[in-house]
Amino acid sequence: MNVEELNVDETIGRVGKILCEHDRKKGILIHSFQKIQEDFGYLPDDVLNKLAKKLSLPLAEIYSVASFYKQFHFSPRGKKVVRVCTGTACHVRGAQKVLTALEDEFGISDGETTPDLTMTLETVGCVGCCGLAPVATVNEDVVGDITRKKLDDLINSIKED
Ligand code: FES
The missing domain is CATH 3.40.30.10 (Glutaredoxin)
Known part of the structure; x- marks a missing residue:
């Protein structure tokens, strides 16, 4: 396909859909991290493992998103x-x-x-x-x-x- 054959609306629509899906997944992840941290005080490895399986996402992606935000912790915190x-x-x-x-x-x-x-x-x-x-x-x-x-x-x- 050359540039003239590109259907701009269709391409933008597809990109938009991909971005929406990406944002939705990220939103679910962040919300999940917040809930997990509320319950445990941090993000335990075994819980993140279960989350990865539940959402069918690579564990590396889970850690990558969580570690981007300073608010999430991977080890227990002090009182x-x-x-x-x-x-x-x-x-x-x-x-x-x-x-x-x-x-x-x-x-x-x-x-x-x-x-x-x-x-x-x-x-x-x-x-x-x-x-x-x-x-x-x-x-x-x-x-x-x-x-x-x-x-x-x-x-x-x-x-x-
Ligand atoms: S430098 Fe501003 S509160 Fe410490």
């Missing part, structure tokens, strides 16, 4: 997710000291979770509270103006929960 802001304002006002203190106290590094699932420690870019630097978030809460005393209180509250 408290502590994110230390390492944006410029926080960096200048001691974010590294906060991070190091938490790493030393809980024996984990950035991106890791304690074996007892008490805490997951992460770093994050500016969270929009630069006036309160240095800042960390604990689950949905913001902790600002982190002094040594505040840091000790934070550590104790994480251990006590």
Whole structure:
């Protein structure tokens, strides 16, 4: 078939159909990931395996889509997710000291979770509270103006929960 023989409407229709199908599958996957993560707190391998079979999709595609989104996790998360802001304002006002203190106290590094699932420690870019630097978030809460005393209180509250 040469270019003159192409039926533009038909071609666009076919491409549109393929894109719709692709978007639909992606939508189903993302919704499934959200539900799985709600139930398990992360995306367990065996559950993703079952999902791949159920949707007749290659497992690699499942992981490829899930890993594109930062919101999905492939290992269990801590009860408290502590994110230390390492944006410029926080960096200048001691974010590294906060991070190091938490790493030393809980024996984990950035991106890791304690074996007892008490805490997951992460770093994050500016969270929009630069006036309160240095800042960390604990689950949905913001902790600002982190002094040594505040840091000790934070550590104790994480251990006590
Ligand atoms: S740099 Fe940390 S809140 Fe903006």
